[in-house]
Amino acid sequence: MASKHGLYVHLPFCETKCGYCDFYSVPLMDRPTSDLVSAAIVELKSRLNKGGSIRTVFVGGGTPTVLPIEDFRRFFKALGEGLQGHCLEEFTVEANPATVDAEKMGFMVDSGTDRVSMGAQSWHAGELATLERLHTAADIEPGVSIARAAGIRRINLDLIFGIPGQTEASWGESLRQTIDLGVDHISCYGLTYEPGTRMTAAKNAGRLMSCDEDFELGLYRQAIATLAEHGYEQYEISNFARKGQQSQHNLIYWRQEPYIGVGPSAAGYVEGLRYKNVADIGTYVRWMGERGEAMLDGERVTGADRAGEFLLMGLRLVEGVDLDRVSRSCGLDVLGVLAERIDRMADLGFVRLEGSNLSVTAAGREVADGVISELYSALDGRCEQTVSLPVLQVPRSGD
Amino acid sequence: MFNRQHIRNFGIVAHIDHGKSTLADRLLEHSGAISKRDMREQFLDDMELEREMGITIKANRATIRHTYKGEEHMLNLLDTPGHVDFHYEVSRALAACDGVLLLVDATQGVQAQTVANAYIAVEANAEIILVINKIDLPSAHPEEVALEVEQVLGLSADEAIFTSAKTGEGLDELLAAICERIPAPEGNPDAPLRALVYDAKHDPHRGVVSHIRIVDGVVKKGDKIRMMAAQTDHLVTEVGKFTPKMTAVANMAAGEVGYLFAGIKTLVDVNIGDTITLASNPATDALPGYQAPNQMVFCDFYPGPGTETAALREAMEQLWINDCSFTYEPVTSDALGIGFRCGFLGLLHMKIIQERLERESDVNVVQTAPTVTYQILLNDDTVEQIQSPSEMPDLSKIVEIREPFCRANIIIPAEFIGVVLQMSLERRGEHVKTEYLSTTRVMITFNFPLGEIIYDFYDRLKSFTKGYGTVDYEVTGFSGGDLVKLDVLVNNVLVDALSVIVHRDKAQFRGRRLVSRLRKEINRHMFEIPIQAAIGAKIIARETIKAFRKNVTAKCYGGDITRKRKLLEKQKAGKRRMKNIGNVEIPQEAFMSILDPGD
Numbered sequence: 001m002a003s004k005h006g007l008y009v010h011l012p013f014c015e016t017k018c019g020y021c022d023f024y025s026v027p028l029m030d031r032p033t034s035d036l037v038s039a040a041i042v043e044l045k046s047r048l049n050k051g052g053s054i055r056t057v058f059v060g061g062g063t064p065t066v067l068p069i070e071d072f073r074r075f076f077k078a079l080g081e082g083l084q085g086h087c088l089e090e091f092t093v094e095a096n097p098a099t100v101d102a103e104k105m106g107f108m109v110d111s112g113t114d115r116v117s118m119g120a121q122s123w124h125a126g127e128l129a130t131l132e133r134l135h136t137a138a139d140i141e142p143g144v145s146i147a148r149a150a151g152i153r154r155i156n157l158d159l160i161f162g163i164p165g166q167t168e169a170s171w172g173e174s175l176r177q178t179i180d181l182g183v184d185h186i187s188c189y190g191l192t193y194e195p196g197t198r199m200t201a202a203k204n205a206g207r208l209m210s211c212d213e214d215f216e217l218g219l220y221r222q223a224i225a226t227l228a229e230h231g232y233e234q235y236e237i238s239n240f241a242r243k244g245q246q247s248q249h250n251l252i253y254w255r256q257e258p259y260i261g262v263g264p265s266a267a268g269y270v271e272g273l274r275y276k277n278v279a280d281i282g283t284y285v286r287w288m289g290e291r292g293e294a295m296l297d298g299e300r301v302t303g304a305d306r307a308g309e310f311l312l313m314g315l316r317l318v319e320g321v322d323l324d325r326v327s328r329s330c331g332l333d334v335l336g337v338l339a340e341r342i343d344r345m346a347d348l349g350f351v352r353l354e355g356s357n358l359s360v361t362a363a364g365r366e367v368a369d370g371v372i373s374e375l376y377s378a379l380d381g382r383c384e385q386t387v388s389l390p391v392l393q394v395p396r397s398g399d
Numbered sequence: 400m401f402n403r404q405h406i407r408n409f410g411i412v413a414h415i416d417h418g419k420s421t422l423a424d425r426l427l428e429h430s431g432a433i434s435k436r437d438m439r440e441q442f443l444d445d446m447e448l449e450r451e452m453g454i455t456i457k458a459n460r461a462t463i464r465h466t467y468k469g470e471e472h473m474l475n476l477l478d479t480p481g482h483v484d485f486h487y488e489v490s491r492a493l494a495a496c497d498g499v500l501l502l503v504d505a506t507q508g509v510q511a512q513t514v515a516n517a518y519i520a521v522e523a524n525a526e527i528i529l530v531i532n533k534i535d536l537p538s539a540h541p542e543e544v545a546l547e548v549e550q551v552l553g554l555s556a557d558e559a560i561f562t563s564a565k566t567g568e569g570l571d572e573l574l575a576a577i578c579e580r581i582p583a584p585e586g587n588p589d590a591p592l593r594a595l596v597y598d599a600k601h602d603p604h605r606g607v608v609s610h611i612r613i614v615d616g617v618v619k620k621g622d623k624i625r626m627m628a629a630q631t632d633h634l635v636t637e638v639g640k641f642t643p644k645m646t647a648v649a650n651m652a653a654g655e656v657g658y659l660f661a662g663i664k665t666l667v668d669v670n671i672g673d674t675i676t677l678a679s680n681p682a683t684d685a686l687p688g689y690q691a692p693n694q695m696v697f698c699d700f701y702p703g704p705g706t707e708t709a710a711l712r713e714a715m716e717q718l719w720i721n722d723c724s725f726t727y728e729p730v731t732s733d734a735l736g737i738g739f740r741c742g743f744l745g746l747l748h749m750k751i752i753q754e755r756l757e758r759e760s761d762v763n764v765v766q767t768a769p770t771v772t773y774q775i776l777l778n779d780d781t782v783e784q785i786q787s788p789s790e791m792p793d794l795s796k797i798v799e800i801r802e803p804f805c806r807a808n809i810i811i812p813a814e815f816i817g818v819v820l821q822m823s824l825e826r827r828g829e830h831v832k833t834e835y836l837s838t839t840r841v842m843i844t845f846n847f848p849l850g851e852i853i854y855d856f857y858d859r860l861k862s863f864t865k866g867y868g869t870v871d872y873e874v875t876g877f878s879g880g881d882l883v884k885l886d887v888l889v890n891n892v893l894v895d896a897l898s899v900i901v902h903r904d905k906a907q908f909r910g911r912r913l914v915s916r917l918r919k920e921i922n923r924h925m926f927e928i929p930i931q932a933a934i935g936a937k938i939i940a941r942e943t944i945k946a947f948r949k950n951v952t953a954k955c956y957g958g959d960i961t962r963k964r965k966l967l968e969k970q971k972a973g974k975r976r977m978k979n980i981g982n983v984e985i986p987q988e989a990f991m992s993i994l995d996p997g998d
Contacts, residue, residue, distance in 0.1 A: 189953040190951070190953040213947075214948050214949075217948045217949040220949065237955075238954060250956060252957075253955075261958070266958065267957050267958035267960070267961070268957075269960075274960065276961065299961070301964075305964065309960055312960070312967060313960060348925060348926055366948070366949050366950075367946075367948075367949065367950045368951040368952075369951050369952055370947055370950050372967070373970045373971075373974075376971060377967070377971035377974045377975075
């Protein structure tokens with residue numbers, strides 16, 4: 001492991017599950033968390049021991065801050081120790097405005113945390129209720145203050161637009177309040193109805209009216225304009241940052257750089273191998289105990305598939321993708337293969353090709369899935385395909 | 400040589416499902432031609448598809464020895480196809496018969512094909528024995544049905560024979576009637592050979608086997624024969640009878656029915672209806688009634704998902720060796736690539752060929768809307784035949800477009816007269832007459848443009864009449880009409896495979912329905928897509944598919960990459976199944992959407 005890696009740790013506990021969330025997480029209730037924390041520490045140590053250096057860390061979930069204090073302390077202590085000697089550029093922890101407190105924030109900072117990402121989502125009580133969020137608008141400012149008091153300088157707040165019932169005015173208010181807090185990074189996500197979530201079920205049953213497409217587009221444009229006005233530059237489809245404050249960890253994903261994943265359902269990309277851990281706490285704990293790893297499946301992505309990944313992640317970034325780099329990495333003349341489609345979409349005003357750098361325009365970002373799909377489908381089986389590794393049997397969940 | 404006086408050549412004709420194959424089975428079984436143990440249900444329907452669809456596609460046959468009044472009789476049974484599309488084949492098979500069993504279901508009564516088949520039998524000058532079958536069923540009313548037949552066809556109800564092919568009831572009586580009433584074949588064994596080819600099949604090991612009826616003369620192994628229409632000579636390698644297995648015999652003489660091998664490799668070299676004579680002593684006149692196969696319905700087959708053009712071509716060749724009743728030739732569509740323009744005898748024939756192609760060769764076929772042959776009178780007084788709207792000459796050169804017409808007999812319960820009349824008039828039908836078969840059932844005769852009824856007329860009739868309506872048609876000729884070519888433009892690009900020829904009065908309606916249907920079939924794109932219907936340069940209908948306004952995944956991080964890539968793979972596979980025309984991805988279903996006459 002010669003190159004520098006990102007490290008992602010997934011702690012899959014939440015106070016309650018939000019209605020729109022499709023990440024792997026389980027409500028905490030009175031569930032014991034210590035086995036999971038112990039297993040995650042084992043995996044963390046094992047992966048860090050393989051050598052190489054870590055340059056960014058992101059602890060997410062779930063809501064890491066809901067862990068009971070003892071497990072929380074133990075986990076961050078182990079994480080801090082494990083990262084000793086690594087030259088970190090960024091160390092982010094996800095937090096919920098309602099569950100952060102000064103004590104936990106202290107453990108985080110002790111371990112090296114220098115950035116906090118909080119799910120504010122909205123400043124409107126009705127919208128937060130629709131999202132089934134546990135916190136209230138009144139929790140957001142104190143949450144930020146706690147982090148700042150503990151010495152955290154870099155803070156991201158997540159916002160959601162396209163919530164049923166949302167208006168231009170309420171969205172403008174959420175943006176303004178967030179900007180007023182002076183955070184350096186804001187993510188604005190269009191509400192997505194993921195299959196299997198409660199909100200999707202409610203929508204399908206007609207209990208919830210999703211936002212009109214044009215209206216949602218208006219909210220997106222409103223966010224881009226408002227944030228630009230206040231010095232937040234869009235650098236990815238949903239992400240805005242003050243100068244120099246982009247999330248270095250997330251850039252690793254979008255730029256196809258390597259990262260280690262630790263914890264149930266975490267994904268990693270190490271030395272050309274994409275792997276994913278089993279998404280079940282009980283199985284994860286057992287596998288870590290029995291085999292010392294929890295990988296469920298993995299694949300080596302090569303050739304056209306690899307090129308496709310560069311496009312699907314990289315074109316989300318305003319900076320775009322250097323197709324020469326993609327070609328070298330995949331052994332495929334990507335520019336040659338895509339030339340005709342790029343021309344066509346440049347004519348439509350959706351992409352821009354400067355030298356070998358392909359980027360999506362502001363208009364293209366609004367329909368980026370279509371743009372990416374169009375390019376992706378031109379990458380044909382002109383070279384060797386991805387090799388799937390043998391998939392392990394998924395045992396039935398015990399918990 | 401068998402005593403000609405004791406030979407009976409006969410066929411069975413019936414409407415679909417009236418029990419023809421079962422009756423043939425029972426006759427064979429009853430006469431001991433095959434043992435019960437060997438008896439496979441419907442022995443004569445030997446193609447898998449025929450058995451599955453419950454219809455007989457190709458005429459089959461058997462020779463039965465039956466002793467009647469102490470004399471051994473040779474009963475040659477010709478099992479004939481029963482569907483409208485095989486009109487000509489039926490007529491040739493019946494031309495080889497001296498008698499016909501007209502089989503009618505005692506629960507259903509006269510149906511359209513009962514009438515059609517009876518007419519063919521009359522034309523063939525065959526003695527008709529009316530058989531009312533399925534008398535074992537509780538809902539049977541054989542006497543009434545016999546009266547119905549008498550009313551429509553003038554066959555005496557008193558002479559009808561009531562049978563149940565299922566229980567065997569009435570079979571002895573039927574065999575007696577065959578021996579009594581069907582005349583022995585005429586013909587002169589000493590005259591120059593004349594044999595009617597009434598069917599032909601392909602045997603993968605031995606080439607073509609011709610099914611023949613000897614009218615005059617004698618044929619034996621070693622004879623050099625001549626096909627009178629095709630003007631080709633062949634050496635006979637075997638003659639024989641169907642018992643029902645093929646069994647070689649020394650010779651066959653006037654009046655007999657059997658088969659003949661003559662080293663012929665492909666079916667295209669044998670024309671049904673042709674006359675075989677001896678090259679050394681040819682007859683002067685061929686037997687009457689030969690027609691070259693006449694394909695009336697055309698559509699294009701293109702390779703579907705996962706099928707290469709080469710594989711489709713090979714499949715077509717293979718099938719054609721077995722059944723040359725359809726035609727095919729390569730065709731190139733801007734929209735669908737390289738495929739084959741195929742000609743069929745009718746719609747059922749088209750469906751059978753498509754299914755056999757897919758079943759026997761494991762290819763996937765995309766089929767365009769069926770169309771009929773049009774005759775175009777040009778301003779230089781020449782007439783051009785076109786089989787696809789895309790072949791339509793430049794409008795400035797056209798004096799007249801002529802379309803094929805047919806005469807259709809529709810038999811329905813009287814309560815449905817109104818709805819059927821309306822449906823027929825909407826399809827530009829011209830009412831000829833309405834006849835009451837009984838107090839409750841009528842036969843309506845219409846002249847239709849063939850193009851108006853080839854696609855779904857039968858299905859519609861069935862659904863409008865709760866399944867009771869039946870129709871049979873016969874093509875009568877070509878006649879001029881106010882026809883126009885309706886084009887479709889997707890994103891301002893003309894899509895050749897979507898053009899149709901329609902009557903001017905219906906163009907507006909069809910055009911509007913076409914574009915609205917296409918709007919539903921084509922997914923939204925990143926740009927707005929106009930869909931237009933046009934006659935020449937004139938746009939007569941338009942719809943617009945709005946562009947995607949917002950189409951972007953909000954959140955995409957490390958764990959989503961594989962999932963997202965698999966989704967894109969799926970989209971890629973989906974795009975591959977579509978045709979890209981004018982930068983618009985058109986799903987294959989859209990090409991069939993022009994078939995839907997809608998409501």
